[in-house]
Each structure stands twice: as structure tokens, then as C-alpha cells.
Amino acid sequence: MEHFPIFFGIKQRHVLLVGGGDNAVRKVRLLRKADPVITVVAPSLCDELQQMAMDGAIVHVARKFQPEDVIGKALVFAATDLDDVDLAVTEAARAHSVPVNAVDKPGISDFITPAIVDRSPLVVAICSSGAAPIVVRNLREKLEAMLHPSLGRLVSFADSFRGAVRATRQSGTARRRFWERFFSGSIADNYLAGREQLAHEQMLKLVNTADRSEDLKGHVAIVGAGPGDPDLLTFRAMRFMQQADVVVYDRLLDDSMLEYVRRDADRIYVGKAPGKHAMTQEQINRLLVDEALSGRRVVRLKGGDPFIFGRGGEELDLLREHGVDVDIVPGVTAATGCAASAAIPLTHREHASMVTFVAGHAGDGIEDADWASLVNSRQTLVFYMGVGKSSEISARLIRHGMDAQTPAAFVENGTRKDQRVIPGRLADLEKMVQDYDVKAPALIVVGKVADYARLQLAQPDAEFEFPADVQFAE
Numbered sequence: 066m067e068h069f070p071i072f073f074g075i076k077q078r079h080v081l082l083v084g085g086g087d088n089a090v091r092k093v094r095l096l097r098k099a100d101p102v103i104t105v106v107a108p109s110l111c112d113e114l115q116q117m118a119m120d121g122a123i124v125h126v127a128r129k130f131q132p133e134d135v136i137g138k139a140l141v142f143a144a145t146d147l148d149d150v151d152l153a154v155t156e157a158a159r160a161h162s163v164p165v166n167a168v169d170k171p172g173i174s175d176f177i178t179p180a181i182v183d184r185s186p187l188v189v190a191i192c193s194s195g196a197a198p199i200v201v202r203n204l205r206e207k208l209e210a211m212l213h214p215s216l217g218r219l220v221s222f223a224d225s226f227r228g229a230v231r232a233t234r235q236s237g238t239a240r241r242r243f244w245e246r247f248f249s250g251s252i253a254d255n256y257l258a259g260r261e262q263l264a265h266e267q268m269l270k271l272v273n274t275a276d277r278s279e280d281l282k283g284h285v286a287i288v289g290a291g292p293g294d295p296d297l298l299t300f301r302a303m304r305f306m307q308q309a310d311v312v313v314y315d316r317l318l319d320d321s322m323l324e325y326v327r328r329d330a331d332r333i334y335v336g337k338a339p340g341k342h343a344m345t346q347e348q349i350n351r352l353l354v355d356e357a358l359s360g361r362r363v364v365r366l367k368g369g370d371p372f373i374f375g376r377g378g379e380e381l382d383l384l385r386e387h388g389v390d391v392d393i394v395p396g397v398t399a400a401t402g403c404a405a406s407a408a409i410p411l412t413h414r415e416h417a418s419m420v421t422f423v424a425g426h427a428g429d430g431i432e433d434a435d436w437a438s439l440v441n442s443r444q445t446l447v448f449y450m451g452v453g454k455s456s457e458i459s460a461r462l463i464r465h466g467m468d469a470q471t472p473a474a475f476v477e478n479g480t481r482k483d484q485r486v487i488p489g490r491l492a493d494l495e496k497m498v499q500d501y502d503v504k505a506p507a508l509i510v511v512g513k514v515a516d517y518a519r520l521q522l523a524q525p526d527a528e529f530e531f532p533a534d535v536q537f538a539e
Contacts, residue, residue: 067194068177073164075101075139083130083154084144085110088168092144093123095178098185101139106130132157135165143167171195180205184217186224213257222256222264223247229272238310238360245308247271283357285384287377289370289396292506293319294406294480297397305394310361313352316343317368317506319481326364346376350383357389368506370398374424374449398422400447403479403508407486409517411445416513419444425451425458425509436465445512452505456495462511467491472515477507488518 078101082089085107093114096103103123105114110125118125126134130150135141135158143154143165151167155174158165164175171177171194179190180201189208193201213219223244234240247253252271256264286305291297306312309330314323316336323332333352335344344352356363371377371393384391400422404411411420419441423434425448439446440462451458452475463469469492477485489497491511497503510518 068192070179070190070192072188072190073140075099077102078139079104079137080140080142081106081134081138082142082144083107083134083150084142084146084168085114086144086146087111088144088146089142090114092142092168092178093117095181096142097122098183104134104138106134107145130154130157132160135161135163138163141165143170182208182212184212184214184220187217187220215257219248219253219256222261222268226268226272233272242362243271282390283360283362284390284392285353285357285363285365285380286392286394287365287371287380288367288394289372289375289398290318290322290366290368291397292369292399292402292406292480293317293478294402295319295321295325297402297480298322298325299394299396302394302396305364305392306366308362309364311356312364312366313349313356314366315368318366322366326366330364346379350380353380353384354387354389357384358387367396368399369402370396373398373400373422399449399479399506399508403476403484404447404510406480406484407474407476407510407518409474409476409486409510410514411447411510413514417443417445421446423448423451425449425454434461436461440465440467442513445510445514448509448511450505451509452498452503452507455498455503455509458509458511459491459494462491467511471511472513472518473497473509473511474515474518475501475503475507475509477503479506479508486518488515 075096076099080096080101081104082092082096083106085105089105089107090111090113093103093105104126105118105123106126106128108127108129110118114123114125117123130153132153135154138158141154141158141163143151144167145151145154146168151170152173155165155167159175166174166176166178177192177195179192182189182191182205189212191201191204191208230240230243234243247268252264252267255261255267286309288302288305290302303325306326309327311331311333312323312326313333313335316334326332335349335352337343353363353365365371365377365380367375367377369375372395377393381391381393400411400420410417412418421439421444423439423446446462448458462471469490471491473489473491473494475485475487475497477487485501487497487501487503494509
């Protein structure tokens, strides 16, 4: 982040703007919305600025800039479009510790002015640090279309009840939940739809209701975060993450996922690696129950989908036993996400009409799998948590009749920036793990469709070489 985002109060404070042309007038139009006292220094003014000066909206000093002009100002803007003058303005401002912006010259500016979506008192600012103004403009246009024209008035309406809510709800948690219910509920909808009197009556009733149990009730959302790429998070997942008081998260999550969590939420790591558990599953279950029963909103954030080898069902059972309200948010499961990212179609009209997900970890049933049923020439097998059992997986499938030359592929860190796709044959799974130092998290895809891993050769930074004897499906 090159610039620290901040909203700076300049109401009735003195602001200096140097320049009298088009750049200057655009800046003055924006500044006037914040109600400062604006002094414009320029030998002459364009027509619009001249009219503002005549109307008393700005103070015009009709001469060239002098360094002492910056003294006593809260902010300074250089908008002459003359490099030497703009540089002189910035140097003078810095000499007096006054923040300065040179229009369209981020390299000599202390701050930059972002694109703005104005729904006062709600203001959205968008910035690319000067790198991509077209992207910023396009994003602002989208936000303008998304945000209701009366959203600012709704914010003001809510603000008028702030004191009453504070008086009737003593804890910060209760107040925050009250406002979450308000902004996502029917009162806000009625206000935005123009039914302001009805919204006012509903608000009075809600503020004064005697039963405030909903404001303090605990809840757990078991959320699937997908296989790694934050872009695969669902909107529903992000909504729960933004409302959470505490997030309980796994080892397989990319660190960037936590950027979507409410900033003041507690974060508890409960990751489990082979032979090294931050918490046992029983401890995790107890933690979720205790946090919810204490009145907190909990997000149990899991890689992939919580109900596919994620032990979400066990957590759900215990939470329900203790009367905790639970929401389940499905995620893109590792098999579908990683296979798609590796350009491997799990089903294909010519090669595979079935897909089977198999737990490759001993504790999740590999010993009890019906291996004979897994041997089918038109079936794709996806093994989760199978890196450490690759030799056993290969041996069992071959023993039950699968061709040792069946295509297979590892997808390591699927969907992430450090993803690797390692193709080969069923008989060579263990050798592939050793030769390429395959590490969890990684999936094993077995079946004819695994030949489609060849498409990874199109990537110039591919981290592997294909074995010379591998033949690819055409």
C-alpha cells in the first residue's frame, strides 16, 4: 500500500490552491464540498473561477505564487500545470510541514486525491496510487450504479438514532449487532424505497423493544473458503467473515484469506499438519461451542468445502447438541477447484463419466475403501490427503486391476500462485513424490483425464519436465 488512506477534515480551515486554469477549477469544485476557506493564487482565473471569486466562494490573490503563501494553511494544492512552479509550491509547503498535492504529479506529492463516490455523509474513495486512473474511473462508475442514490440519507437517518441505541444497549457488541440488523433488514429497505414514515415507526419500535436477546445471541457459520485462491470465496462467505467476532481457521488457508475478515475480530489458528496439531478436533469442537454460548459470532473457516473431508459434519453435530444456531456456507471443493486450475476436466464425454472423491489419509477410511469398485476405465479418482500414501494408493489400484500406465497427476497448492502440476503414470506415484518433492496440500488425480495436465506446458514458468514416455490424449 503506497498511500495510507485517510479522510482529512478541512471544514472552515484555510486551503491554498495555486493555479487558475482547468486543473485548478476541477480541484476547487471538489474542495468546496468539504467547506474549507479556499485561497487561489494566480495572475488570472478562468471564467468559472472568476465567477466563484465574484460570488465570494473563493479568495483570489491576483499574482504569482510566493513561498510565504503556504504559511498557516491546512492543505496546499499546486495546479498550474507548469513543472517549475508546481515544484516550487511543493518545496515551500514541505519547508513549513504543510501537506501538499501537485495535480497529476504523484512523484512530488505528499498525498493524492482519490476518485470519489459521494453519498454524503457516506463517501467512498478509490485510489490506484496514480498507476491506473482508467481502472479507478471504471470502478467508480460501477459503484455509482450499485449504491442507492438515497444511501447517504439512510446513513443520516441511522445517525439520528445513535444516541438512543447507545442508551438502550450498553455493550459494543449489542450495538454493532443492532446496526447490522438495521442496515440489512426491512427498516432500511423501507427508507430507501421512500416509505420514511413507516421506517421511522419501525425504528422506534426496534430501539425500544424489551427483548434484545438477538443482539447478544451467539452463532456459528461453518464456512468453506475454497482451495486457496481468495477470488473463489463466495459473497455469502465474505458476509459472515465481515460480521464475525472470532474466526477459527485452518492450516490450508492462504494468508490472504484473512484480509477479508473483520479487522477487529479475534483470530484463532487451529491448523493440523501431519504429526503436529495446534488443537485436536475435540478441542476445536469445544472451542466453537464455548465461543458461541458466550454470545459471540463465530466463523469456522475451512479450506475447500466444509462437508467434503472437512469434518464439518462433526462440528455441526456438537453445535446442534448444545442448541447453537449454525449456518453452513459451501465452498469450492479442492477437487473441482484444483482440477479446473490445472486444466484437468474431471469428467469428459470420451474419457470419464464418473468422479469419485477418496480420502487418502488412513484416519479417514483409506483402509476400508472398496478398491475393486474404484477400478473403472471411465472413472476419475481424486485422492485427498494422499501424498504420504501415494505408494499404497498405487499398489492397491494396480492389485485390483487398474492399468499401471493409467495417467495420474499431482496438483500441489492448487489455485494458488505457487501451484504445481506434476503429471505421470499410476505406477510412478511414489517416484513422482520423491523426484519433485511433492508436499501437502496436494491432490492426486487418477484416470484418463489426467493426461490433460499437458496443457500446463503452455505456462512459461512451468516447474517440471514431462517424462519422455508420457503420451497425451489428443
